Amino acid sequence: MTADIRKVVLAYSGGLDTSVILKWLQDAYRCEVVAFTADIGQGEELDEARRKAEMLGVKEIFVDDLREEFVKDFVFPMFRANALYEGTYLLGTSVARPLIAKRQIEIARAVGADAVAHGATGKGNDQVRFELSYYALEPGIKVIAPWREWDLGSRTRLIEYAESHQIPIPTSGGGEPPYSMDANLLHVSYEGRALEDPWVEPDESMFLRTVSPQAAPDRTTTVEIDFESGDPVAVDGKRLSPASLLQRLNEIAGANGIGRVDLVENRFVGMKSRGVYETPGGTVLLSARRAVESLTLDKGALHLKDELMPRYAELVYNGFWFSPERAMVQAAIDESQARVNGTARLRLYKGNVTVVGRRSPDSMYDRDVVTFEEDTVYDQRDAEGFIKLNALRLRLAASRRD
Numbered sequence: 001m002t003a004d005i006r007k008v009v010l011a012y013s014g015g016l017d018t019s020v021i022l023k024w025l026q027d028a029y030r031c032e033v034v035a036f037t038a039d040i041g042q043g044e045e046l047d048e049a050r051r052k053a054e055m056l057g058v059k060e061i062f063v064d065d066l067r068e069e070f071v072k073d074f075v076f077p078m079f080r081a082n083a084l085y086e087g088t089y090l091l092g093t094s095v096a097r098p099l100i101a102k103r104q105i106e107i108a109r110a111v112g113a114d115a116v117a118h119g120a121t122g123k124g125n126d127q128v129r130f131e132l133s134y135y136a137l138e139p140g141i142k143v144i145a146p147w148r149e150w151d152l153g154s155r156t157r158l159i160e161y162a163e164s165h166q167i168p169i170p171t172s173g174g175g176e177p178p179y180s181m182d183a184n185l186l187h188v189s190y191e192g193r194a195l196e197d198p199w200v201e202p203d204e205s206m207f208l209r210t211v212s213p214q215a216a217p218d219r220t221t222t223v224e225i226d227f228e229s230g231d232p233v234a235v236d237g238k239r240l241s242p243a244s245l246l247q248r249l250n251e252i253a254g255a256n257g258i259g260r261v262d263l264v265e266n267r268f269v270g271m272k273s274r275g276v277y278e279t280p281g282g283t284v285l286l287s288a289r290r291a292v293e294s295l296t297l298d299k300g301a302l303h304l305k306d307e308l309m310p311r312y313a314e315l316v317y318n319g320f321w322f323s324p325e326r327a328m329v330q331a332a333i334d335e336s337q338a339r340v341n342g343t344a345r346l347r348l349y350k351g352n353v354t355v356v357g358r359r360s361p362d363s364m365y366d367r368d369v370v371t372f373e374e375d376t377v378y379d380q381r382d383a384e385g386f387i388k389l390n391a392l393r394l395r396l397a398a399s400r401r402d
Contacts, residue, residue, distance in 0.1 A: 013048025041185025092187025098321035101133030129319030136322035197305030216257035230337030251283030
């Protein structure tokens with residue numbers, strides 16, 4: 001424990017963990033605590049977090065609306081890579097942490113704080129994501145991670161501490177703390193409690209942004225998404241800001257039961273964990289982007305992007321958003337997006353997303369070349385030499401086996 005800390009900026013959600021942390025910091029470090037709450041579209045009443053911080057004696061409180069910055073500068077660049085971690089996870093929590101850390105460091109500079117703190121546990125990925133971002137942006141910053149310091153090693157101990165210090169405890173209807181949940185404009189994640197058993201099916205009442213596919217309408221919904229330089233700019237012909245566009249896609253897709261994922265993933269720290277995710281708008285957006293890219297990207301560029309994607313996704317998942325290698329890969333991906341312009345038409349039905357049309361002013365698709373009808377632009381006899389050249393090494397290998 002560092003004795004010379006005078007002021008610390010805490011990433012504060014207003015929930016049980018960070019409320020306990022706020023009080024614990026005041027007691028353990030005898031320091032001033034600055035509370036910072038980021039509005040990144042979690043859909044909660046953030047005034048409550050401010051009231052709880054005030055009740056705990058905090059004088060400097062920041063509640064910042066970062067929704068547009070989150071989507072424009074973090075979600076959209078990540079989606080240009082079509083990033084999926086382990087082929088499934090759309091990285092909704094991963095991509096939010098560097099933005100929260102960035103703003104936390106900005107506040108620390110503004111108020112003259114000498115430390116920052118977070119509520120991530122010592123078992124998870126978020127501690128890594130926060131702290132790699134802190135150090136990348138402010139190398140000399142002091143970091144306090146209470147879960148790695150205190151003796152409140154269980155949820156039961158947290159509740160006991162909260163009760164002894166008159167800290168309000170959020171509860172579900174059953175009187176127990178709710179699922180461990182993280183929400184932002186891109187997704188909602190759920191883990192802990194019964195979900196720690198990977199055989200247990202999630203309770204339907206848990207989901208916030210999607211109806212079940214079985215309860216979705218018995219009719220299809222068609223949606224069109226317009227892209228400019230790789231980023232979505234309009235839904236059904238209406239131009240929207242980045243945050244408003246993602247919110248609109250969340251509403252459309254969620255009503256059609258789209259975007260639920262139940263997976264066991266490999267954390268950066270080495271253990272496996274089970275998570276359940278809702279990413280309705282992002283699921284539709286990924287399909288739409290790939291549809292427009294299929295028309296506008298050269299084969300070599302498209303295939304290289306797909307090769308880079310797993311590495312990019314791993315960098316984001318592991319917390320290296322502000323690393324030079326992520327910036328290098330991002331630059332290559334962004335270079336490929338200049339002509340990714342056009343519209344994708346998708347049909348949504350009971351949890352399924354189907355691309356049913358795509359068009360682009362920069363399309364590389366040429367009907368005169370690809371047609372099965374008679375044409376004058378492609379000499380089919382050229383294919384013979386192409387095949388023989390590609391078969392040369394195969395024929396040489398076969399001759400050595402004889």
